Amino acid sequence: MSDYLLELHDIEAGYGRAALVLRGLTVKVPAGSVVCLVGPNGAGKSTVLKVASGLLAPRSGSIVVDGEDVTGRGPQQMLASGLAHVLQGHSVFREMTVEENVMLGAFTVRDKATVAERVAFVRSLFPIVGERWKQLAGLLSGGQQKQVEFARSLMVSPKVVLLDEPSMGLDPKTTATVFDQVARMRDAGIAVLLVEQNARRALETADVGCVLDLGRVHISGPAPELLADPQLSALYLGGRPSDPAPAASVPTTNPSRNR
């Protein structure tokens, strides 16, 4: 097994003839960790996850999963390689039960005993999913539906889960629950590449933080170091009332800066 479960190397990617969105982006997700990618709206965070899950082919660069080069594979093959993508926004089927939603994640799994094992696993990891198993998913709250999406993504037993803005539209208490669930996934041995607007809260959960700017990872380092950097905090994390005003230029101390 490789030290990294997912490596995106020097990725260039964009949409149609428009300018490139990602311009030499490198991100690595070690086993047993949550890596959080933060950045402003439109920075390309969702694009990174689309490249990783095969929804968008990179123009150049390489994608490696657990030591195997999977560059050029499509979404189904990426899923089979061990990458599960939980999309930005809500993706449960409201008119289907929680069980039916979760079982959609197992459509490629043939062995019934394996399916039963995974159902037991996701129900233990996300108790609300088990409690509401037979109910229509549309009757669940936004935070509960998000946990159904998590559970569905884990039915393929992925190596890495790609989570796009899991806290979007949730109140602070529900957001806290969702981040707790992200930590539980990591503790259960599933690596996570997390994209979040709620950068401060996400970095409190993550092991490694990466700041995306101008199509590249501009700054990366242990999440606690990023959180403790006052200039970084003011520039990228919304600051705190007690923080000094942001400097005009990007800070150059502590975490590594990649230019």
Ligand SMILES: Nc1ncnc2c1ncn2[C@@H]1O[C@H](COP(=O)(O)OP(=O)(O)OP(=O)(O)O)[C@@H](O)[C@H]1O
């Ligand atoms: N399907 C698409 N077709 C064309 N351009 C797109 C498409 N999706 C995204 N873009 C463009 O790519 C850039 C990056 O978008 P992306 O969705 O990756 O940003 P993001 O960092 O996830 O933003 P947000 O925080 O708002 O979710 C934006 O300029 C956006 O307009």
Ligand SMILES: [Mg+2]
């Ligand atoms: Mg996005």
